[in-house]
Amino acid sequence: MDILTVVFIGLFFLMVGYRPPWWSKKQQICTSTSQIPGPISLPFLGTYWTFSWIGGYSLNKVHLFYKDMFQKYGPIIKEEALWNIPVISIVRRNDIEKVLKTSGKFPIRPPTEAIAYYRKSRPERYASAGLVNEQGETWAHLRANLTKDITSPQTIATFLPQVAAISNDLCALIKHFRQKDNKIDQLELLTRRLGLEVMCTLVLGRRMGFLLPEGETDIARRLRIAVHHHFLSCRDTYYGLPLWKLFHTSSYSHLIDSEEDIYNLALELVANADEATKESIIFESILKAQIDEREKTAAIVDFIASGIHTLGNTLVFLLSLISQRKDVQEEIAANENSEYIKACIKETFRLLPTAFCLARVLEKDLELSGHLVKAGNVVVCQTGLACRDPENFSRPNEFLPERWLGEEKSKTLASSTFLLLPFGCGKRQCPGRRFIEQSLPVILKELVQNFIISYDKKNVDISFEFIMAPVSPVQMSFEDR
Numbered sequence: 139m140d141i142l143t144v145v146f147i148g149l150f151f152l153m154v155g156y157r158p159p160w161w162s163k164k165q166q167i168c169t170s171t172s173q174i175p176g177p178i179s180l181p182f183l184g185t186y187w188t189f190s191w192i193g194g195y196s197l198n199k200v201h202l203f204y205k206d207m208f209q210k211y212g213p214i215i216k217e218e219a220l221w222n223i224p225v226i227s228i229v230r231r232n233d234i235e236k237v238l239k240t241s242g243k244f245p246i247r248p249p250t251e252a253i254a255y256y257r258k259s260r261p262e263r264y265a266s267a268g269l270v271n272e273q274g275e276t277w278a279h280l281r282a283n284l285t286k287d288i289t290s291p292q293t294i295a296t297f298l299p300q301v302a303a304i305s306n307d308l309c310a311l312i313k314h315f316r317q318k319d320n321k322i323d324q325l326e327l328l329t330r331r332l333g334l335e336v337m338c339t340l341v342l343g344r345r346m347g348f349l350l351p352e353g354e355t356d357i358a359r360r361l362r363i364a365v366h367h368h369f370l371s372c373r374d375t376y377y378g379l380p381l382w383k384l385f386h387t388s389s390y391s392h393l394i395d396s397e398e399d400i401y402n403l404a405l406e407l408v409a410n411a412d413e414a415t416k417e418s419i420i421f422e423s424i425l426k427a428q429i430d431e432r433e434k435t436a437a438i439v440d441f442i443a444s445g446i447h448t449l450g451n452t453l454v455f456l457l458s459l460i461s462q463r464k465d466v467q468e469e470i471a472a473n474e475n476s477e478y479i480k481a482c483i484k485e486t487f488r489l490l491p492t493a494f495c496l497a498r499v500l501e502k503d504l505e506l507s508g509h510l511v512k513a514g515n516v517v518v519c520q521t522g523l524a525c526r527d528p529e530n531f532s533r534p535n536e537f538l539p540e541r542w543l544g545e546e547k548s549k550t551l552a553s554s555t556f557l558l559l560p561f562g563c564g565k566r567q568c569p570g571r572r573f574i575e576q577s578l579p580v581i582l583k584e585l586v587q588n589f590i591i592s593y594d595k596k597n598v599d600i601s602f603e604f605i606m607a608p609v610s611p612v613q614m615s616f617e618d619r
């Protein structure tokens with residue numbers, strides 16, 4: 139074939155519109171974030187309107203918004219914050235993997251700006267924005283100095299007998315509070331009291347009595363409420379219009395009030411420290427850490443506050459799912475094999491994660507679903523939705539702990555890589571992960587060995603409160619086994 143024939147054939151294909159696959163693939167890469175689809179963005183205000191009465195979505199159902207957006211626009215979508223700053227969400231596994239794998243030495247999780255701003259305004263109390271919201275070298279210094287013991291398997295193992303004793307107290311409390319028909323009226327309040335007792339025991343080294351049947355102590359109630367308000371005001375300042383930068387909005391005032399309450403209550407708890415507290419491994423390691431003195435109180439506050447609702451809500455989700463399957467409860471009660479319980483917990487995190495997405499600031503330019511996204515952009519990995527995608531898991535909306543066991547296990551583990559990340563990923567992942575993963579089986583086993591748990595509803599109603607939370611009140615039955 140001479141050169142003229144090749145040119146002629148080439149021209150012919152160009153004219154009839156045929157393009158080889160490699161050609162169209164290259165051509166499809168959009169190089170500007172403005173080409174990423176998403177809801178209409180208004181000048182200056184961006185896409186905030188979607189969460190108003192015009193848009194029809196509400197912040198407490200933000201997960202439904204993302205579900206609809208991916209259905210409407212495809213696997214990559216763009217929202218715009220104030221000043222039209224893009225926030226990109228992705229749901230495909232290979233995109234999520236790319237983003238999480240490119241994190242460098244100091245991964246950047248977008249901070250809760252309002253907290254960072256407030257803490258900066260109180261230099262007499264705070265030396266930085268704290269472990270959760272700091273970045274770069276300051277974050278790495280805090281992380282290295284504060285998390286060694288809380289992530290150590292040996293240290294955690296010493297706490298497990300206390301976790302068992304606390305779970306026992308929860309069972310006694312359920313027996314005390316349940317009605318004649320075995321129903322507990324607001325289960326979420328009891329599980330958060332458990333979260334409070336567990337976290338204080340871990341950090342302060344002594345039992346606080348927050349689960350005593352004579353009623354919630356004043357300090358426990360105030361701390362539980364302050365942490366709840368804190369999460370809600372974090373959500374409102376983070377996702378709402380950031381008017382708090384101009385003046386003290388009501389959500390910013392709530393945030394400050396709750397930060398102050400939690401700080402003062404934690405100080406009160408520390409001030410009442412007894413010998414046991416002083417001997418606590420975690421408490422001692424915080425006091426000895428080579429960090430600014432102010433960081434130590436902030437760390438105690440952050441550790442206690444991080445665990446109360448995350449643990450309490452996860453437990454409600456777990457119980458709501460196993461309540462649908464009596465056979466699973468029988469298996470847990472009878473089974474000495476911890477693999478089965480771990481499978482139930484994994485399946486709960488897959489279906490009802492308290493943290494349903496992971497955000498990062500991109501450190502490198504990346505091609506995500508046909509779009510070139512530049513370094514510096516905020517990308518949100520929607521892992522919760524990806525875990526319910528039939529492309530990733532068969533029968534994705536069903537609670538099937540079996541998928542994590544036996545023959546199915548390796549297939550499920552392979553398909554869950556970079557998707558099932560309830561505690562995040564990489565250097566910034568949750569330092570409480572190991573403690574929660576070891577404690578939850580102890581708590582679950584204790585409950586299931588005491589009770590047959592049932593729930594009238596098929597699915598627990600969830601609300602976004604900065605983390606996922608069950609809509610109050612959750613009524614469940616606890617019949618003696």
Ligand code: HEM
Nearest residue numbers: 270441444445448449452493560561562563566567568570
């Ligand atoms: C069910 C319980 C919990 C869940 C689901 C959970 C989830 C998470 C997630 C998703 C992150 C973000 C990770 C990332 O960006 O990669 C995180 C960060 C964090 N969590 Fe947890 N968490 C739980 C319990 C705890 C507990 C008990 C503590 C107390 C030790 C804790 C302390 C923290 C801290 C300090 C960070 C910030 C870490 C950093 O940025 O370096 N969490 N958690």
